[in-house]
Amino acid sequence: MSLHIGVDIGATFIRAGLFSHEGELLKKIKSPFPRSGFEEYLKNLIIDLSGGELSRIAGVGVGSIGPLDLSTGSVPRAPNAPIKSFRIVDPLRELGLRVVLANDAVAAAWGEHILGLARGYRNILYVTISTGIGGGVIVDGNLLIGKDGNAHEIGHLVVDYSSNIRCGCGGYGHWEGIASGINIPRSFSQYVSREGLCGSFKSPLCQRLLEGSLETREIFEQYARGDPIAIKYVDEYLMLVNSAGIASTINAYDPEILIMGGSVALNNKEAFAKGLDRYLDKYITVRKPVIRFTEFGDDVGIYGAAALSIKPPESLKEYIEAWNKR
Ligand SMILES: [Zn+2]
Known part of the structure; x- marks a missing residue:
């Protein structure tokens, strides 16, 4: 039993x-x-x-x-x-x-609170960046639930009001619509054309964009290889968007610890750690929490x-x- x-x-x-x-x-x-x-x-x-x-x-x-x-x-x-x-x-x-x-x-x-990295903490924020973007929050030891169980739909925070990318939910400029696993290729496409990057730099990603089947994984692979367009997109746009979303959530809930999970974050820890380090302070108003990646994968x-x-x-x-x- x-x-x-x-x-x-x-x-x-x-x-x-x-x-x-x-x-x-x-x-x-x-x-x-x-x-x-x-x-x-x-x-x-x-x-x-x-x-x-x-x-x-x-x-x-x-x-x-x-x-x-x-x-x-x-x-x-x-x-x-x-x-x-x-x-x-x-x-x-x-x-x-x-x-x-x-x-x-x-x-x-x-x-994370009962079995993982957040044992001993009473104010905890969990953010997942995967196919979609979502969150879980514990404030003063209480797990926040919402009226139907749908509290913290943080993926639908507006992080880029000038974006004309429409989220799966129908809204514009939503964090998930721009930065979740299934949406990264189209925000990459929009960023590259807005900045005219394929005219100025050489990148295999430009050819893949033309073919219309570019995947998120390829963008991060090229990022790791030092591709200039992948670096510009990830470091100067994607991580800015992620930092805006994460900082807004931290400002709302004042956690002691932020734990990141989800395949997009876990497969690209270095890019995320670097991005948050660079941009989070720009948007955070409360005292900064400890930031960790989940150890449960x-x-x-x-x-x-x-x-x-x-x-x-x-x-x-x-x-x-x-x-x-x-
Ligand atoms: Zn949305």
């Missing part, structure tokens, strides 16, 4: 891990988001991880893409997932398990989800009571 399962529901992959009560990761599974039959898939995932012995499982924590509806324990409309609407709490309750659910970045913040979501079950946050208490009566 002392094991916990953490499930990280992303738009592309679903990851799940079996954890000891002390937070040690014992076993993990990663698979693509199913095209159909989500609820059966979720139940089978839990049964597989438990080795068919559900009685060993004390609880399941889930960190999910949103937007969430915590009152029903479901995701009513996920813009980027293969299935747009799915229930999470009810199918897990059908297995007779205790369930705790939160937004994925909110769960990651809790995971791609597993940050399952650690966060497991932490929700191992030590359920006080701010989710009423939801937890209601879910576990369903």
Whole structure:
């Protein structure tokens, strides 16, 4: 009865891990988001991880893409997932398990607080820069949730009001619309044409832009090789945008520690560390927090989800009571 399962529901992959009560990761599974039959898939995932012995499982924590509806324990409309609407709490309750659910970045913040780099801190900001951009916040020891579980949609902060790049949500100049993994190629394209860079410098990225299939990864690869256009874009625009977004979030929540996660940040730590060092002071007004990259890597979501079950946050208490009566 002392094991916990953490499930990280992303738009592309679903990851799940079996954890000891002390937070040690014992076993993990990663698979693509199913095209159909989500609820059966979720139940089978839990049964597989438990080795068919559900009685060993004390609880399941889930960190999910949103937007969430915590009152029903479901995701009513996920813009980027293969299935747009799915229930999470009810199918897990059908297995007779205790369930705790939160937004994925909110769960990651809790995971850092209970099991990771933010142990011992009471004011914590977690920022993920991945396919999208999101955040999780703990203020005075309380995990902030919001009315439906969707607090800190920080990816939709306006960081460049002059940008005509439209975010997936429909807004303009949003941090996520410019600087998240899927959007970096188009903000690169806009920056390069605005600054007339392909006329002044030689770069393989100009040819890739013409071909129309440039990927984020290639821009950072060229950055590491010293490509002049990649350096100008990353150092003089992308990191300015990231610093504006991060500083606005720090100004709003006054954290002691900022933990960065997400594949774009974790795969390019040096560029991020250098960019934040260069620009953050320009925008920050509160005392600067300690800045670290998560040590959980791609597993940050399952650690966060497991932490929700191992030590359920006080701010989710009423939801937890209601879910576990369903
Ligand atoms: Zn947006």
